[in-house]
Amino acid sequence: MPPTKKSTLVLVAERAGVSIASVSRVMNGLPASQQVIERVRQAADELGYVPDATARSLKAGKTDQIALAVADVGNPVYAGMMHEISRVVTKAGYRLVLSSTGIDPHVQIDLLSSLNRGFADGLILSPLRFTEELCVQLRASRLPIVIIGSLPAGIELDNVRADSGRGIALAVDHLVEQGRQRIAFINGPVDTAPGAARLNGYLRALTEQGRPLNADAQVNASDFTYRAGLKAANALLDQTTPDAIVCANDLLAVAAMKVIFKRGLRVPDDIAIVGMDDTDIADLAQPAITSVDLRSTKRARMAAKLLLRRLENPQAPVEQVVIEPKLVVRASSVSGCAEAEL
Amino acid sequence: MPPTKKSTLVLVAERAGVSIASVSRVMNGLPASQQVIERVRQAADELGYVPDATARSLKAGKTDQIALAVADVGNPVYAGMMHEISRVVTKAGYRLVLSSTGIDPHVQIDLLSSLNRGFADGLILSPLRFTEELCVQLRASRLPIVIIGSLPAGIELDNVRADSGRGIALAVDHLVEQGRQRIAFINGPVDTAPGAARLNGYLRALTEQGRPLNADAQVNASDFTYRAGLKAANALLDQTTPDAIVCANDLLAVAAMKVIFKRGLRVPDDIAIVGMDDTDIADLAQPAITSVDLRSTKRARMAAKLLLRRLENPQAPVEQVVIEPKLVVRASSVSGCAEAEL
DNA sequence: GTGTCATCTGTAAACGTTTACGAGAACGTT
DNA sequence: AACGTTCTCGTAAACGTTTACAGATGACAC
Numbered sequence: 137m138p139p140t141k142k143s144t145l146v147l148v149a150e151r152a153g154v155s156i157a158s159v160s161r162v163m164n165g166l167p168a169s170q171q172v173i174e175r176v177r178q179a180a181d182e183l184g185y186v187p188d189a190t191a192r193s194l195k196a197g198k199t200d201q202i203a204l205a206v207a208d209v210g211n212p213v214y215a216g217m218m219h220e221i222s223r224v225v226t227k228a229g230y231r232l233v234l235s236s237t238g239i240d241p242h243v244q245i246d247l248l249s250s251l252n253r254g255f256a257d258g259l260i261l262s263p264l265r266f267t268e269e270l271c272v273q274l275r276a277s278r279l280p281i282v283i284i285g286s287l288p289a290g291i292e293l294d295n296v297r298a299d300s301g302r303g304i305a306l307a308v309d310h311l312v313e314q315g316r317q318r319i320a321f322i323n324g325p326v327d328t329a330p331g332a333a334r335l336n337g338y339l340r341a342l343t344e345q346g347r348p349l350n351a352d353a354q355v356n357a358s359d360f361t362y363r364a365g366l367k368a369a370n371a372l373l374d375q376t377t378p379d380a381i382v383c384a385n386d387l388l389a390v391a392a393m394k395v396i397f398k399r400g401l402r403v404p405d406d407i408a409i410v411g412m413d414d415t416d417i418a419d420l421a422q423p424a425i426t427s428v429d430l431r432s433t434k435r436a437r438m439a440a441k442l443l444l445r446r447l448e449n450p451q452a453p454v455e456q457v458v459i460e461p462k463l464v465v466r467a468s469s470v471s472g473c474a475e476a477e478l
Numbered sequence: 479m480p481p482t483k484k485s486t487l488v489l490v491a492e493r494a495g496v497s498i499a500s501v502s503r504v505m506n507g508l509p510a511s512q513q514v515i516e517r518v519r520q521a522a523d524e525l526g527y528v529p530d531a532t533a534r535s536l537k538a539g540k541t542d543q544i545a546l547a548v549a550d551v552g553n554p555v556y557a558g559m560m561h562e563i564s565r566v567v568t569k570a571g572y573r574l575v576l577s578s579t580g581i582d583p584h585v586q587i588d589l590l591s592s593l594n595r596g597f598a599d600g601l602i603l604s605p606l607r608f609t610e611e612l613c614v615q616l617r618a619s620r621l622p623i624v625i626i627g628s629l630p631a632g633i634e635l636d637n638v639r640a641d642s643g644r645g646i647a648l649a650v651d652h653l654v655e656q657g658r659q660r661i662a663f664i665n666g667p668v669d670t671a672p673g674a675a676r677l678n679g680y681l682r683a684l685t686e687q688g689r690p691l692n693a694d695a696q697v698n699a700s701d702f703t704y705r706a707g708l709k710a711a712n713a714l715l716d717q718t719t720p721d722a723i724v725c726a727n728d729l730l731a732v733a734a735m736k737v738i739f740k741r742g743l744r745v746p747d748d749i750a751i752v753g754m755d756d757t758d759i760a761d762l763a764q765p766a767i768t769s770v771d772l773r774s775t776k777r778a779r780m781a782a783k784l785l786l787r788r789l790e791n792p793q794a795p796v797e798q799v800v801i802e803p804k805l806v807v808r809a810s811s812v813s814g815c816a817e818a819e820l
Numbered sequence: 821g822t823g824t825c826a827t828c829t830g831t832a833a834a835c836g837t838t839t840a841c842g843a844g845a846a847c848g849t850t
Numbered sequence: 851a852a853c854g855t856t857c858t859c860g861t862a863a864a865c866g867t868t869t870a871c872a873g874a875t876g877a878c879a880c
Binding site for chain 1: 484526528529530532533535536541543550551552554557558560561564565566573574575576577578592594595596597608618620670704732733735736758759761762763764789
Binding site for chain 4: 144145146156161164166187188190191192193194196206382439
């Protein structure tokens, strides 16, 4: 199948009757006489020569690769982020190396140590949990790292995060405005960074609105997935009867809605629903789901740019960006306008 | 931020008072005296030594990287495939380099030529269109390539594809069985490989069922996306009144359903819907959408395994796998059982 | 004809590994 | 004591580039 064996500078040089240095220069557009240029071009064409990326990397001390590590490639939020990051770094001439770390922090630690082997020039990391060991490795890394998500104290890295607590507050305030009284909350696991922030935002928002905190009104799904959401929603509706549910992401929201329908209740008439992330799913659902836009593609773009900036200038001051969430109101939370909204 | 400068074999060797060959041997677990092992270990620890991936690649002639190129990372089908491929190749010790090629064949051609630079050991490619130039490059590649999707004649590469034409036929047959009379079709662009196969399947299935081929009953969305689906569905319903619609993927199906609702019609009572790909979206929709499962994760897994096999044994005979589609029946196509299905 | 300068090109070192080869040591056998 | 084995370890070459340096050539002015 391979038509010819791999050809190198040496082979091209022999065929062109010049030194390898000249070949290298011609290939890189450095000054050379017209005659040498032509002979090298021809020899290279005839041999189908392409310079070897590995050798070049070794010499140059850079790989032109950027590593991206996210918890779950299957999650549409992360998929969208990947897409955006891929776009930005590709335009800057980098390749993207993908790691799906899952929820286990150990995989991330392995990743960090192999990053130090220099297979990439930098890393964009979006960790769900921070263990002590992970923090140690983060501090010890010799290569630039940008974190998507909030950082524990004592780690000075470029990062960009959404204020998801504030996002939940937007949702709660909106529901209060709509006259909802019993606002429940379906969260993901609270031992993750996003889970903790969202819980925090929910409690704070209710308090600020002068609402009682009712333990029954809050359940935690075992994961940020649709299937976990079905179980959580059933548990919630077994133990209480809310007139609104805030969900920690859109998958949980659509699961909640499914459970509500199955129990013969209506959305938004009986129960209003608000999701989070503003993915396509919120828009596709029937009725369309009000959702807090955490600007995931914007965050992804910023993260990529922060990393590119640091690769250019390793001495740049650490930058920490917080992106404001935005509520996108759709039919699932506004009584009486379900049809108008469509 | 970087705590120490990068350390190399030479530095470790100096500190341990041995030769670099000994250090290399110890690091790779090759035989050495107890004394040398201990001195090297200690020196390496003190210096925080980790072997350099690039240098190792150059010497070994392999990168331990596999490239994956798909049209659109944002599409949930591809996201799921990526996830699966990532899982398989990671377990085999490879990293995954991601390329989002978009719909432009030129990006793929660039990718192929840079693949010949040797930044990866092999490639998994899922092209939407085959241009002549792409075929030339595919034939000329020195590195193993596995194609996901069907191949034009004259290209001998490992590949794994779904019989999506047959999938459409399954959908049509199912709808006929359900007593539907006017079965319309919302396809994607027909100048793509999947679009052509699906159109073909639709026409053949109708013919085999002895149904008339009605030009009005078929529209092509400009893309396999939700937004394009809305326009296509509106166009379709403006020009004809089907009692069933087969859609070339789930996004188009959910778009069609949205349009149907907006026009005050019911699913499945007035119009039955069948999608394709059997993504989460089909399951989440309300009502849940019957969908043809093209086994994308299975195809992805097979593709990854084919590539791993070829990397082990470059001489292995070319393998071409066709995966049979399967119809997953849900509420959107079965009259009167909408509630039962939930 | 000599000196200065610019321009082009080849030699060789370097990037950080792995590994073939051979030298030497340790040890047992005769 | 001489010899063969076995084991350990260092020397050096190799992987395919880039690039500092110096040598060669020619042009030009004096």
